[in-house]
Amino acid sequence: xxxxxxxxxxxxxxxxxxxxxxxxxxxxxxxxxxxxxxxxxxxxxxxxxxxxxxxxxxxxxxxxxxxxxxxxxxxxxxxxxxxxxxxxxxxxxxxxxxxxxxxxxxxxxxxxxxxxxxxxxxxxxxxxxxxxxxxxxxxxxxxxxxxxxxxxxxxxxxxxxxxxxxxxxxxxxxxxxxxxxxxxxxxxxxxxxxxxxxxxxxxxxxxxxxxxxxxxxxxxxxxxxxxxxxxxxxxxxxxxxxxxxxxxxxxxxxxxxxxxxxxxxxxxxxxxxxxxxxxxxxxxxxxxxxxxxxxxxxxxxxxxxxxxxxxxxxxxxxxxxxxxxxxxxxxxxxxxxxxxxxxxxxxxxxxxxxxxxxxxxxxxxxxxxxxxxxxxxxxxxxxxxxxxxxxxxxxxxxxxxxxxxxxxxxxxxxxxxxxxxxxxxxxxxxxxxxxxxxxxxxxxxxxxxxxxxxxxxxxx
Amino acid sequence: xxxxxxxxxxxxxxxxxxxxxxxxxxxxxxxxxxxxxxxxxxxxxxxxxxxxxxxxxxxxxxxxxxxxxxxxxxxxxxxxxxxxxxxxxxxxxxxxxxxxxxxxxxxxxxxxxxxxxxxxxxxxxxxxxxxxxxxxxxxxxxxxxxxxxxxxxxxxxxxxxxxxxxxxxxxxxxxxxxxxxxxxxxx
Numbered sequence: 001x002x003x004x005x006x007x008x009x010x011x012x013x014x015x016x017x018x019x020x021x022x023x024x025x026x027x028x029x030x031x032x033x034x035x036x037x038x039x040x041x042x043x044x045x046x047x048x049x050x051x052x053x054x055x056x057x058x059x060x061x062x063x064x065x066x067x068x069x070x071x072x073x074x075x076x077x078x079x080x081x082x083x084x085x086x087x088x089x090x091x092x093x094x095x096x097x098x099x100x101x102x103x104x105x106x107x108x109x110x111x112x113x114x115x116x117x118x119x120x121x122x123x124x125x126x127x128x129x130x131x132x133x134x135x136x137x138x139x140x141x142x143x144x145x146x147x148x149x150x151x152x153x154x155x156x157x158x159x160x161x162x163x164x165x166x167x168x169x170x171x172x173x174x175x176x177x178x179x180x181x182x183x184x185x186x187x188x189x190x191x192x193x194x195x196x197x198x199x200x201x202x203x204x205x206x207x208x209x210x211x212x213x214x215x216x217x218x219x220x221x222x223x224x225x226x227x228x229x230x231x232x233x234x235x236x237x238x239x240x241x242x243x244x245x246x247x248x249x250x251x252x253x254x255x256x257x258x259x260x261x262x263x264x265x266x267x268x269x270x271x272x273x274x275x276x277x278x279x280x281x282x283x284x285x286x287x288x289x290x291x292x293x294x295x296x297x298x299x300x301x302x303x304x305x306x307x308x309x310x311x312x313x314x315x316x317x318x319x320x321x322x323x324x325x326x327x328x329x330x331x332x333x334x335x336x337x338x339x340x341x342x343x344x345x346x347x348x349x350x351x352x353x354x355x356x357x358x359x360x361x362x363x364x365x366x367x368x369x370x371x372x373x374x375x376x377x378x379x380x381x382x383x384x385x386x387x388x389x390x391x392x393x394x395x396x397x398x399x400x401x402x403x404x405x406x407x408x409x410x411x412x413x414x415x416x417x418x419x420x421x422x423x424x425x426x427x428x429x430x431x432x433x434x435x436x437x438x439x440x441x442x443x444x445x446x447x448x449x450x451x452x453x454x455x456x457x458x459x460x
Numbered sequence: 461x462x463x464x465x466x467x468x469x470x471x472x473x474x475x476x477x478x479x480x481x482x483x484x485x486x487x488x489x490x491x492x493x494x495x496x497x498x499x500x501x502x503x504x505x506x507x508x509x510x511x512x513x514x515x516x517x518x519x520x521x522x523x524x525x526x527x528x529x530x531x532x533x534x535x536x537x538x539x540x541x542x543x544x545x546x547x548x549x550x551x552x553x554x555x556x557x558x559x560x561x562x563x564x565x566x567x568x569x570x571x572x573x574x575x576x577x578x579x580x581x582x583x584x585x586x587x588x589x590x591x592x593x594x595x596x597x598x599x600x601x602x603x604x605x606x607x608x609x610x611x612x613x614x615x616x617x618x619x620x621x622x623x624x625x626x627x628x629x630x631x632x633x634x635x636x637x638x639x640x641x642x643x644x645x646x647x
Binding site: 007011013014015017018020021022023025026028029030032033035036037038115450 | 463480486487488490492495496497499500505508509512513516526532551588589592603604607608635638639
């Protein structure tokens with residue numbers, strides 16, 4: 001740029017820049033019809049203005065801060081202490097067995113890789129949100145029984161009446177379980193005469209002390225599919241879940257997630273959160289404050305999954321998903337990623353400061369910082385991974401596992417070198433730090449939360 | 461003639477549909493221009509959308525007194541640009557940041573900024589973008605209204621409640637700063 005440019009030249013360049021920037025802003029903004037709908041439904045004040053500071057609030061906070069400052073200067077050590085952060089307890093994972101598939105063996109290990117211990121045969125292992133309970137399905141499929149134990153696997157016992165090995169989630173306080181209960185089988189016959197079927201499911205919430213409980217979602221919600229993937233809201237009052245729908249074409253059949261619903265944990269007040277379809281039921285994730293839900297879904301204009309004509313790869317069924325976020329009241333749905341890539345499995349960090357997902361094509365972890373003090377921040381490409389990942393309870397790192405896919409694919413029952421690793425969230429592009437190396441397939445990861453100040457598997 | 465409950469319901473639904481159509485048409489007329497102006501001044505999409513939606517809602521409710529577009533348009537521009545400048549200032553305080561947590565649209569706004577930067581979508585404007593971002597909100601408001609929205613110096617002064625000389629002064633200083641920033645970028 002020439003320092004000697006005239007006012008007219010500068011104004012013209014500036015005017016062109018402003019016009020182009022204006023168009024960028026308009027393109028990125030809500031469409032006028034969407035904005036009008038928000039105003040009409042009074043959604044905007046609820047979402048956007050709820051926390052705008054009023055003069056009174058500013059004044060009150062200023063006074064409060066002044067009081068805190070005085071107290072700190074006077075030596076109130078307690079006030080100087082940072083907010084308590086939960087500790088990182090044990091990591092649990094399932095280790096594939098060579099000779100007894102489809103069993104996995106549930107393991108727990110400290111975050112520094114020491115203390116690896118096999119708990120017993122099982123799948124679907126997870127901790128309760130308070131870190132006190134480890135739960136998993138034990139026994140041969142399809143007669144698996146829910147088994148609960150202390151976080152280190154001690155004192156395990158089966159919960160009779162909670163069976164089937166389907167999706168489940170422990171309530172935040174660890175006293176209840178939301179689970180997928182098989183109540184029948186649907187079968188259909190393809191045009192080539194072949195028949196196939198799938199399990200008809202209901203969702204139940206049951207106490208961890210034994211059988212019983214309440215049905216929160218019936219099979220009628222998904223007459224051509226099934227309900228799945230219950231996820232508790234952080235306060236334990238609500239449960240979001242997926243509705244899946246069948247697509248059948250000749251000999252081919254498959255399912256896609258056709259909606260996400262929310263229901264009270266007592267089974268009342270079921271409502272549709274979004275009917276935006278997506279390919280993946282996994283990764284419905286509540287923000288830690290319970291105000292938003294993230295999920296995988298198709299962007300606008302995406303045709304529903306279908307099978308390509310005979311002769312083409314029938315696996316080419318799904319369309320690329322984006323990561324969407326919607327307010328818990330069902331308003332303000334937004335496409336967070338908005339790329340041609342296929343993004344899946346979103347998860348909020350426990351402190352709500354980040355949202356992570358997997359860019360599925362290259363299997364790469366991606367992390368978006370949500371802290372507004374860094375408005376120029378955005379999605380940061382992290383390491384390559386295989387399968388699952390999990391946030392550390394203190395939100396400082398993400399644990400995942402990695403292996404080189406064998407040339408002939410991942411065959412069950414073969415030895416394979418897998419490393420369980422973590423990457424610091426502050427620098428996702430750093431080389432991952434290994435936790436544990438094993439020679440079996442790893443499935444499922446969960447990380448125990450330790451209450452601030454608690455003693456336990458916190459070795460780092 | 462007796463009016464049945466179904467007639468009343470039909471009338472109510474018709475009124476609601478009419479209300480929705482007119483609101484939508486009102487937004488289609490003004491929204492894009494205003495969200496661009498607000499975004500240029502405050503530099504944040506989420507804030508710009510909030511400001512414009514609020515302004516348009518106010519204007520739509522009182523549209524009886526503002527039906528003349530020659531009056532309505534500058535009124536909206538003034539409300540939106542002033543509010544955008546005020547919003548930007550409030551965001552710049554650490555207390556403002558502390559009080560207001562990020563909204564979902566903040567996430568997208570941050571993402572859009574990053575996408576532009578990562579994709580190098582407008583590399584030829586990178587210097588201008590950086591230089592413009594270095595202006596104060598008061599300077600931006602003047603520059604946007606005068607050089608982008610097409611208001612004269614007198615009209616800009618009237619819209620912002622400033623003296624004509626103040627507008628000229630801010631334009632002059634803004635140009636100097638831009639020249640300085642662009643020259644620095646070249647080195």
